[in-house]
Amino acid sequence: MKLTRVIAAAAVAALTVGVAGCSGGGGSANDDESGPVALQYWLWDEAQLPAYQACATAFTEENPDITVNITQLNWDDYWTKLTTGFVSGTGPDVFIDHLSQYPSFSTKGQVLDLTDLVESDSVDLTAYSPGLVDSWYGVDGGLYGLPKDWDTEGIFFNEAMVKDAGYTDSDLQNLTWNPTDGGTYEKTIAHLTVDKNGVRGDEAGFDKNNVKVYGLAAPSDAGGTSGQVLWSTFAASMADWNYLDKNPWGTNFNYTSTEFQQIIDWYFGLSKKGYMPAFGVSSTNAYAQIAAGNAATAIEGSWNSNSFATIKGVEIGIAAGPINEQSNLRGSQKNSVADSINAATKHPEAAWKFVKYMGTTACQDLVAAKAVVFPSIPSSTEKAIAAFKENGVDVSPFLLYNDASTGRTVAAPVTLAADELSDLFGDAFDNIWLGKTDASSLTPVVEQVKKLLESQ
Amino acid sequence: MTTHRMQTIVEPSRRRSSRRRNDFAVAILFLAPATVGFVAFYVWPSIRGLYLSFTDYNIFQAPVWVGLKNYEKLLTDDKMWNSIVVTLEYVAINIVFQTILALLIAVLMQRLIRSTFVRGILLMPYLVSNVVVALVWLWMLDYQMGITNQLLEWIGLPRLMFFGSEQLVIPTIAFVNIWRFMGYTALLIFAGMQSIPNTVYEAARVDGASEWQMFRRITLPLLRPNLAMVVITSMIGSFQVFDTVSVTTQGGPVDASNVIQMYIYKLAFSQFKFGYASAVSVVLMLILLVISIFQLRLTRANSSDLV
Known part of the structure; x- marks a missing residue:
């Protein structure tokens, strides 16, 4: 009798461990698009966290049924965690993507092609600083991210x-x-x-x-x-x-x-x-x-x-x-970073809504006010520069390259x-x-x- | 246990056989947790790793069987051969100095240091996590700001690029790990020494043997099985060095510290070549297998001279 009890206890223990192990992802438990949705959003730069948190909060105000949970991971861990996340199904719904990394994800079918979504919602891709979008067209011609900032x-x-x-x-x-x-x-x-x-x-x-x-x-x-x-x-x-x-x-x-x-x-x-x-x-x-x-x-x-x-x-x-x-x-x-959507997300509509929102001046102006990066939309960049100036930092030199008469920029290399x-x-x-x-x-x-x- | 006692009372005549059966059930119960872990975390991954080494696998898509292609590629992979040479250099320095120093410390522990406190201190480096040890040494050995180079300068010696020079990087990493593991290794050897009966030493002393003679003629020979075990396990651990390299140099400069585990890690987790990485892992496993068998034979580790 005691034996059976021990075995039962062991089985329960094993089960609990198993359950605990599986619940690590936490994220996309909700399959129902109509109910409240909790999106998982990942980024690597600690300095940018407050800026995008402000964005996420404003987004939820506009869309009360969608909340955004932001996870920040250091650059070195970021890509490993993302990879294991893709494989185990515990990855984020939306994440900040990098030009050096997205080719391998896009060719392996891990990120969503945004072409159709951009077209059906008639998102204006010319609103971004010149040249930024070009780098995000995959080897198959699909669009794998909406650029959120740029840097020189x-x-x-x-x-x-x-x-x-x-x-x-x-x-x-x-x-x-x-x-x-x-x-x-x-x-x-x-x-x-x-x-x-x-x-x-x-x-x-x-x-x-x-x-x-x-x-x-x-x-x-x-x-x-x-x-x-x-x-x-x-x-x-x-x-x-x-x-x-x-x-x-x-x-x-x-x-x-x-x-x-x-x-x-x-x-x-x-x-x-x-x-x-x-x-x-x-x-x-x-x-x-x-x-x-x-x-x-x-x-x-x-x-x-x-x-x-x-x-x-x-x-x-x-x-x-x-x-x-x-x-x-x-x-x-x-160089630019962009928002990409996990191809395996359970909330593609909510994820797209959020990505689209981050590509508007509404979000980018909030980011600009925090004076950390240059947002991808020129009018928001201006605001960021003003915000930097208010903090006593003159970042105007970084813009000199954009004027063809005084400077030139070359896009970061994107290869397989x-x-x-x-x-x-x-x-x-x-x-x-x-x-x-x-x-x-x-x-x-x-x-x-x-x-x-x-x-x- | 209760079950057993109950049965003994009820059926005394069948005591022997029923007890054996019960022992078996209990044994299974006690072995099960370890076996589950062993199968889930060692046997199954090993089999799967072996299988993956014959495939092309990028983790996102299903593995594709390619036969011996990965192994053919291995033969002409200069980076792999370089990583084996680098690893051998590391193991040689690490094992030779670690064993000698540990033996020395163990003798000191047995002959001189009776204080549990001091013995405990010897184990301290082992209690600190590998990553922390690597980080601390990385800072201390920094060329510009490290305290070690400050000391060298005060003595009047030139500064050294411990982690930055191709010649020094492997010895440096090896010594960081010697520092961390020698106390622990010494403890294992010390435990072996404790099992050598004191009477042998007394007899030797009566015969007028010196301390060195006793060490050479009594301690070392009687310690052989223990020493062999220590050397084999630390050598296997040494071949698998990874964390120290990952924290300090990531395999650089160029490939001067690209030990085999680092190479496997880079292949798998940054280039997504899990199939090829598995093949390199299998090679490492075979190397370890051959070395272990060879050492066991050579040192006759399974027989003691004590009896």
């Missing part, structure tokens, strides 16, 4: 260090650059570099092996495929240069020309000169190096404006990338097998930064990548 890169600099070195803000705003001697950009970086004995990088007796303050902060890695916060601002400033033969979905990277490879050698060469930390010297990101006073300037993305502006005890200025002496243009990669490419190019750029090879080693990698992409 710029120079963040330590005001005090710049002043000490004898420069003014407007000097930093008007730097020029060429890949041979680096122009006034390299001169400035060199002068901002100070060694242990207080000797500047462009002065006699500079000890490049004992640098106290680097002119340019090191990126946290060699930049993977696109070198977004590394060399992309220099490459993009070349007239007519683009990442791929065709973007999105090209196979041939434009990394083989002498001009391009010269830029790469020049950029990583800054390490050899001691103006930027050598590979492995810094294990932190640019933000931490600026905050610790180890670097005077950093190339970083506009999405980090707030983080930099709020560093305690360090006054930060922002400038656009330098002007290419040949093309007379500034350049930047232009993005992770594999990031590995291949990452290793190649690692080797260049380490000084084991020069940029000519990129040519065979481009061939290898081309073969890989054509075989997909």
